[in-house]
Amino acid sequence: MSATPPPLPERAARRGRIIAVACAAFAFGMVGAAYASVPLYELFCQVTGYGGTTxxxxxxxxxxxxxxxxxxxxxxxxxxxxxxxxxxxxxxxxxxxxxxxxxxxxxxxxxxxxxxxxxxxxxxxxxxxxxxxxxxxxxxxxxxxxxxxxxxxxxxxxxxxxxxxxxxxxxxxxxxxxxxxxxxxxxxxxxxxxxxxxxxxxxxxx
Known part of the structure; x- marks a missing residue:
């Protein structure tokens, strides 16, 4: 006999938790990328001379x-x-x-x-x-x-x-x-x- 699926409210709550964790991870990733983008951009300008960087x-x-x-x-x-x-x-x-x-x-x-x-x-x-x-x-x-x-x-x-x-x-x-x-x-x-x-x-x- 197949297992009885969890009640609909429980499944909805679980899905909500998964979405919340994914959103939090995405937000942390974007913040990290923002902090990294400044030195990376400066390095890019320094190496390529982009924008008149000497x-x-x-x-x-x-x-x-x-x-x-x-x-x-x-x-x-x-x-x-x-x-x-x-x-x-x-x-x-x-x-x-x-x-x-x-x-x-x-x-x-x-x-x-x-x-x-x-x-x-x-x-x-x-x-x-x-x-x-x-x-x-x-x-x-x-x-x-x-x-x-x-x-x-x-x-x-x-x-x-x-x-x-x-x-x-x-x-x-x-x-x-x-x-x-x-x-x-x-x-x-x-x-x-x-x-x-x-x-x-x-x-x-x-």
């Missing part, structure tokens, strides 16, 4: 090519940050593989200490894969006292392999752009204009 280099390039390229620099501050910020050199011409240093100047125009952090990108986006920074102030909190001003160095080189890129081999210029954002969570003062009046990076195609 590369990090531990030292100088092992080779220098005869070909040169123009590197332009751009500095901006976000609304609410009372800083003046801009490059000390608007552009320099470098040989591919040549290690060069430049700097950006920043001043806190407010009457209180302000902490900010810079993000960056390279244009054209594809050039990020070949732009190597040895030293940089980006992604480190910078705190300036009232009226304080400093120069912040950037040390970099452009990989000679850029000439092997179909998209970039005939390029003439790369633009490295930084934007500072406030990090101290204080009240938003009136925004300061970028030093020198620059508000955006040149749009030259590489």
């Amino acid at each position: 590369q990090r280099a531990e030292g100088e390039s092992s080779r220098v090519a005869d070909r040169s390229i123009v590197v332009r620099f751009d500095g901006n501050v976000s609304p609410g940050l009372p800083w003046r910020f801009g490059p000390n050199e608007r552009e320099i011409t470098v040989k591919l593989g040549e290690t060069r240093q430049t700097s950006f100047h920043v001043r806190n125009d407010s009457d209180r200490p302000v902490t900010a952090q810079a993000t960056y990108n390279v244009t054209p986006d594809a050039a990020g894969l070949y732009f190597n920074k040895i030293a940089c102030f980006c992604f480190d909190n910078q705190t300036l006292q009232p009226g304080e001003e400093i120069d912040m160095p950037v040390v970099f080189y452009v990989d000679p392999d850029i000439v092997e890129s179909e998209e970039l081999r005939n390029g003439r210029a790369i633009t490295l752009s930084y934007t500072f954002f406030p990090q101290d969570g204080g009240p938003e003062p009136v925004a300061a204009a970028p030093e020198g009046g620059a508000t955006g990076a040149p749009s030259d195609n590489l």
Whole structure:
């Protein structure tokens, strides 16, 4: 004789428990994926240069090519940050593989200490894969006292392999752009204009 199936309310309750466990597992999985997605995305950008993400280099390039390229620099501050910020050199011409240093100047125009952090990108986006920074102030909190001003160095080189890129081999210029954002969570003062009046990076195609 076949076993008598459990009553309908019991079966419904069991099904409900199974669905609840499955939903909870799915939710935990999505939360874990969300936490993992940020470092994975950063790693993806770092490896591929996606979105103009530059590369990090531990030292100088092992080779220098005869070909040169123009590197332009751009500095901006976000609304609410009372800083003046801009490059000390608007552009320099470098040989591919040549290690060069430049700097950006920043001043806190407010009457209180302000902490900010810079993000960056390279244009054209594809050039990020070949732009190597040895030293940089980006992604480190910078705190300036009232009226304080400093120069912040950037040390970099452009990989000679850029000439092997179909998209970039005939390029003439790369633009490295930084934007500072406030990090101290204080009240938003009136925004300061970028030093020198620059508000955006040149749009030259590489």
